[in-house]
Amino acid sequence: MRRTVAILTGNPLSLLGMGLVSFVILAAALADVIAPYPGHAGAVVDFANANRPPGADYWLGTDVVGRDVLSRILYAYRVALGLGLVVLSIAPPIGVAVGLMAGYIGGWTDYVLMRITEVFLSIPPLVLALAIMGVMEPTLLNAMLAVTAMWWPWYARLVYNITRGEKVEGYVLAAEIIGASKAHVMFREILPNCVPAIVTKMTLDVGFVIIIASSLSFLGLGVQAPTPDLGSMVSEGTRYLPDSWWLTVFPGLAILVAVFGFNLIGDVLRDVLEPD
Amino acid sequence: MPPPETAFTGNDRPVVTILSRLLRRLVSTLLVLFGVSLLIFLIARVIPGDPARIALGPRASEEQVEAMRETLHLNEPIIVQYAFFLGDLLRADLGISLYSNRPVMTDIAEYLPATLELVFLAGFLMVSLGLPLGALSARYRDRWPDDLIRLLTLLSVSAPSFVWAVGMVLAFSFAIPLFPIAGRISETIDIQVVTGFLLVDTIVAGRPDAFVSALHHVILPAFALSLSGIGQAARLTRTNMIATYEQPHVEMARAYGFSERDISRRYAFKPSLIPSLTVIGLDFAALLGNAFLVEVIFAWPGISRYGVGVILQKDLNAIVGTVLIISATFLIANIVVDLLVSVINPRIRLSEHGK
Amino acid sequence: MPADRILEVCDLRLAFRNWAGTTEVLHGIDLAIAKGERVALVGESGSGKSVTSRIVLGTMQDVPGVQVAGKVRFDGTDLAEMTFKERRRLRGREISMIFQDPTMALNPVFRIGALFHEVQKRRDPTIRRDAACARAAEILREVAIEDAERVLDSYAFQLSGGMNQRVMIGMALINRPRLLLADEPGTALDVTVQSQTLELMRHMVAQYGTSLLFVSHNLGTVREFADRIYVMYRGNIVERGPTAAIFNNPRHPYTRALLAAIPRLTGGGIPEIAERSEAFLEPMFIHPEVTE
Numbered sequence: 001m002r003r004t005v006a007i008l009t010g011n012p013l014s015l016l017g018m019g020l021v022s023f024v025i026l027a028a029a030l031a032d033v034i035a036p037y038p039g040h041a042g043a044v045v046d047f048a049n050a051n052r053p054p055g056a057d058y059w060l061g062t063d064v065v066g067r068d069v070l071s072r073i074l075y076a077y078r079v080a081l082g083l084g085l086v087v088l089s090i091a092p093p094i095g096v097a098v099g100l101m102a103g104y105i106g107g108w109t110d111y112v113l114m115r116i117t118e119v120f121l122s123i124p125p126l127v128l129a130l131a132i133m134g135v136m137e138p139t140l141l142n143a144m145l146a147v148t149a150m151w152w153p154w155y156a157r158l159v160y161n162i163t164r165g166e167k168v169e170g171y172v173l174a175a176e177i178i179g180a181s182k183a184h185v186m187f188r189e190i191l192p193n194c195v196p197a198i199v200t201k202m203t204l205d206v207g208f209v210i211i212i213a214s215s216l217s218f219l220g221l222g223v224q225a226p227t228p229d230l231g232s233m234v235s236e237g238t239r240y241l242p243d244s245w246w247l248t249v250f251p252g253l254a255i256l257v258a259v260f261g262f263n264l265i266g267d268v269l270r271d272v273l274e275p276d
Numbered sequence: 277m278p279p280p281e282t283a284f285t286g287n288d289r290p291v292v293t294i295l296s297r298l299l300r301r302l303v304s305t306l307l308v309l310f311g312v313s314l315l316i317f318l319i320a321r322v323i324p325g326d327p328a329r330i331a332l333g334p335r336a337s338e339e340q341v342e343a344m345r346e347t348l349h350l351n352e353p354i355i356v357q358y359a360f361f362l363g364d365l366l367r368a369d370l371g372i373s374l375y376s377n378r379p380v381m382t383d384i385a386e387y388l389p390a391t392l393e394l395v396f397l398a399g400f401l402m403v404s405l406g407l408p409l410g411a412l413s414a415r416y417r418d419r420w421p422d423d424l425i426r427l428l429t430l431l432s433v434s435a436p437s438f439v440w441a442v443g444m445v446l447a448f449s450f451a452i453p454l455f456p457i458a459g460r461i462s463e464t465i466d467i468q469v470v471t472g473f474l475l476v477d478t479i480v481a482g483r484p485d486a487f488v489s490a491l492h493h494v495i496l497p498a499f500a501l502s503l504s505g506i507g508q509a510a511r512l513t514r515t516n517m518i519a520t521y522e523q524p525h526v527e528m529a530r531a532y533g534f535s536e537r538d539i540s541r542r543y544a545f546k547p548s549l550i551p552s553l554t555v556i557g558l559d560f561a562a563l564l565g566n567a568f569l570v571e572v573i574f575a576w577p578g579i580s581r582y583g584v585g586v587i588l589q590k591d592l593n594a595i596v597g598t599v600l601i602i603s604a605t606f607l608i609a610n611i612v613v614d615l616l617v618s619v620i621n622p623r624i625r626l627s628e629h630g631k
Numbered sequence: 632m633p634a635d636r637i638l639e640v641c642d643l644r645l646a647f648r649n650w651a652g653t654t655e656v657l658h659g660i661d662l663a664i665a666k667g668e669r670v671a672l673v674g675e676s677g678s679g680k681s682v683t684s685r686i687v688l689g690t691m692q693d694v695p696g697v698q699v700a701g702k703v704r705f706d707g708t709d710l711a712e713m714t715f716k717e718r719r720r721l722r723g724r725e726i727s728m729i730f731q732d733p734t735m736a737l738n739p740v741f742r743i744g745a746l747f748h749e750v751q752k753r754r755d756p757t758i759r760r761d762a763a764c765a766r767a768a769e770i771l772r773e774v775a776i777e778d779a780e781r782v783l784d785s786y787a788f789q790l791s792g793g794m795n796q797r798v799m800i801g802m803a804l805i806n807r808p809r810l811l812l813a814d815e816p817g818t819a820l821d822v823t824v825q826s827q828t829l830e831l832m833r834h835m836v837a838q839y840g841t842s843l844l845f846v847s848h849n850l851g852t853v854r855e856f857a858d859r860i861y862v863m864y865r866g867n868i869v870e871r872g873p874t875a876a877i878f879n880n881p882r883h884p885y886t887r888a889l890l891a892a893i894p895r896l897t898g899g900g901i902p903e904i905a906e907r908s909e910a911f912l913e914p915m916f917i918h919p920e921v922t923e
Contacts (some may be wrong), residue, residue, distance in 0.1 A: 011426075030391060034347060044309065096421060102412075115311060116311070116418055117309035119308055119314075120315070122309075122561075122606060123315075123316075123561075123599060123603045123606075124386075124561035124562065124602060125561065125562070126562075126565030126566065126569075126608055127564065127565050127568075127598075127599055130321055130568070130584075130599075131316060131320075131585060131587075132586065134587035134595045135319055135590065135595070138510045211435070215436045215438065215568075217585050218438050218572070219568060219569070220584065221584070221588075231436070231438075234439065234442060235572075236573075237442075238442060238573060241445065241446065241450070242450035248442045248446075249442070250448070252439035252442055252443065255435055255436065255439055256431070256434055256435040256439060257350060259435060260430065263430050263433065264430065267430060362636030363684070418695075452762075512779055524730055524731075524732060524735040525735065525738045527690075527730070529725070529734040530690050530727070531688055531690065531727070531728040531730075531812075532722060532723035532728075532749075532750055532753060533719045533720065533721070533724065533753055534749065534753075536721070540751075542738070543738055546740050547739055547740050554811065598715075621740070622786045623739070623786070623788055624741060626786065626789065
């Protein structure tokens with residue numbers, strides 16, 4: 001653990017990653033305080049200041065109804081991180097449980113669970129989320145549900161593969177011989193060995209959840225107006241290309257900065273936690 | 277002298293092995309597709325509200341709705357409904373789209389080729405640029421080319437493809453007008469549709485000018501679509517190749533004084549392709565999904581506009597049909613990748629039972 | 632330096648440098664092999680015997696963070712004075728190597744014939760595939776492989792470990808190198824198969840007049856094999872001398888411990904051996920050379 005921290009703080013790339021991520025988290029947490037126009041997160045109209053290019057009053061410009069792009073980006077970070085937090089606190093436990101059971105118990109449990117996982121994995125993720133959103137009302141809650149539904153199978157497969165390998169290791173056999181319960185072996189013996197891989201994947205997944213969620217709202221199927229969202233901001237902005245370039249470029253950059261930050265940390269974590 | 281040794285395991289019929297593997301893959305793919313149809317069917321049926329009422333609109337009479345419920349088998353138990361759905365599916369009948377009033381099959385056949393053209397070209401870019409970049413990175417591990425490639429590929433996977441599409445349109449269509457902003461082909465060109473793949477149809481029609489125009493239109497969207505895929509492929513190739521570099525056969529190649537170039541290509545890259553290609557096949561799913569995003573930016577007349585349209589209209593038949601066809605495309609692409617891998621991998625090609 | 636020495640190592644030191652500092656793993660090794668002589672380097676894992684063979688091979692010098700000091704002369708020329716290219720030129724032509732696990736050491740995606748072709752291109756870059764395979768078939772018959780053509784047409788995973796070991800021996804000797812390095816050859820194989828292939832290797836080396844540096848953790852294995860033995864412990868040579876002298880009159884405490892560790896058919900139980908002992912650090916004992 002101490003070594004992990006030492007390497008994370010000693011590597012310039014992970015330092016950059018942590019810098020970007022803390023910037024994004026602070027921006028989201030302190031949006032109320034630091035946003036120049038906190039009211040602009042909602043359905044505000046200020047036609048007098050519509051379509052301003054970036055300048056002293058509006059650092060990143062204003063949109064077609066006169067809302068400050070910077071303020072909306074800060075609030076959009078709040079939505080994006082919240083979504084990531086919810087999805088990554090629901091999907092991994094489900095996937096881990098499925099993967100552990102399928103991998104350790106084997107037999108029919110393995111067959112049925114992994115075939116179901118396979119079915120989920122054989123629908124392109126974005127398309128599955130689209131289909132789920134298609135039959136439900138496009139709300140923030142449903143967007144989370146849709147993304148969670150497409151996310152757990154990846155954890156199931158990851159944990160399944162590790163479990164299959166660990167199952168035949170000496171320490172598992174030893175626990176079985178002294179009569180440990182299946183639940184004990186799965187959660188106390190095997191699970192700790194999956195933790196590094198799960199942690200790494202979760203770090204990298206924060207970025208991917210942000211990407212998928214912004215993609216859904218880019219297509220008009222995620223977070224709905226007037227809640228600020230990076231994907232829908234880009235989508236609205238594309239109508240005013242190339243003249244009002246700041247409407248697409250800054251929200252796009254905002255996505256890149258956040259996801260890049262999490263990916264940098266995840267990348268270094270993977271090198272440290274999974275050295276092979 | 278020790279006795280001669282003749283222990284030998286082999287198989288003289290690699291073609292048979294590959295065919296039987298293909299057959300097994302097809303069967304398991306059909307099973308998965310069956311599961312996909314069930315899943316999509318269930319998702320479509322949990323929709324709140326009455327599909328018949330949605331189909332007919334709020335002004336239809338109760339009798340009309342009841343008649344529609346009868347035609348759509350909505351009064352039957354859900355398992356019977358699914359049986360009817362499967363029966364239609366086996367006759368390649370996906371029902372009528374409420375959005376376009378045409379058979380869903382006809383709609384998909386019209387829009388899918390444009391998407392596939394984009395996706396295939398992006399897939400080609402992903403493999404032809406991603407693999408060499410990853411190989412370069414692994415060969416110069418922890419030196420500056422590696423650092424540079426790692427940073428760039430990590431950036432490329434850090435934004436959704438619509439962001440890259442916007443960036444490229446701004447850079448290469450507006451700022452430096454190298455490529456057209458939208459569309460599949462110059463509007464003044466009229467081409468007889470045969471396959472729906474313009475790059476093929478223009479050749480069939482014997483129109484090199486049209487082919488160039490189609491290529492000119494498809495390059496930017498395909499590159500925007502493939503950018504994340506290139507990054508993924510390069511990162512994966514690097515990881516697998518570095519693992520291969522640690523294998524004893526690479527040390528043996530060094531011990532025999534082979535050049536680093538030879539070692540990188542024949543001893544590290546080629547064996548590492550076997551695990552890499554399988555995963556790159558899975559990345560094809562991301563290309564198919566992301567095509568929805570890129571098509572919007574480039575006004576590409578593919579499945580995206582149709583798909584989003586039918587979703588907003590809650591057009592169940594069309595939603596189910598579109599998802600099924602896209603998943604089938606993905607699964608078929610993976611069978612092709614699997615075949616490629618078994619051709620490269622002698623262990624599969626020559627093993628008795630394909631294990 | 633006597634002219635009949637193919638390899639001479641003087642005061643060889645090796646250190647790894649990383650973020651924590653520098654760790655020396657070889658503390659001044661002296662070693663010499665005469666032309667046609669078979670020498671064994673014996674020690675426990677981690678004693679530095681494998682890295683010594685990598686330095687002789689010239690690959691260790693190119694690893695980042697590795698510092699090599701001292702002299703390694705191959706046929707009178709100091710490796711340190713050679714460029715990277717010149718060192719590489721020796722490998723596969725003048726110096727060759729056999730590895731621990733023959734199946735893992737053969738490229739899995741090429742046929743044995745193609746590998747033989749590549750190896751022979753090291754000596755003759757213009758050699759054609761059929762000519763290379765014809766020569767390979769010859770040498771495979773010398774290592775007692777009867778269906779040589781079929782083996783050349785196979786991949787390593789299709790052959791047994793013993794078969795691959797024979798292939799490996801043939802491959803290592805086909806370019807008539809002057810020095811063969813064998814790093815724990817066949818330790819991954821069954822004991823019977825290992826002894827068969829070692830016997831083959833001994834026969835081939837004698838027939839070709841190749842000098843041999845045999846690296847092993849097992850004194851028993853090298854007894855039939857080596858003219859002289861160097862015993863290595865934690866980066867130092869602790870005893871050296873003719874094989875008979877080492878076995879009949881071991882002088883260094885560590886050598887005695889190693890000898891005691893060889894299982895005996897006559898039984899008598901497992902000897903008690905200290906894992907670490909102050910005595911193991913005693914200075915080197917040099918047996919007098921037998922003059923012929």
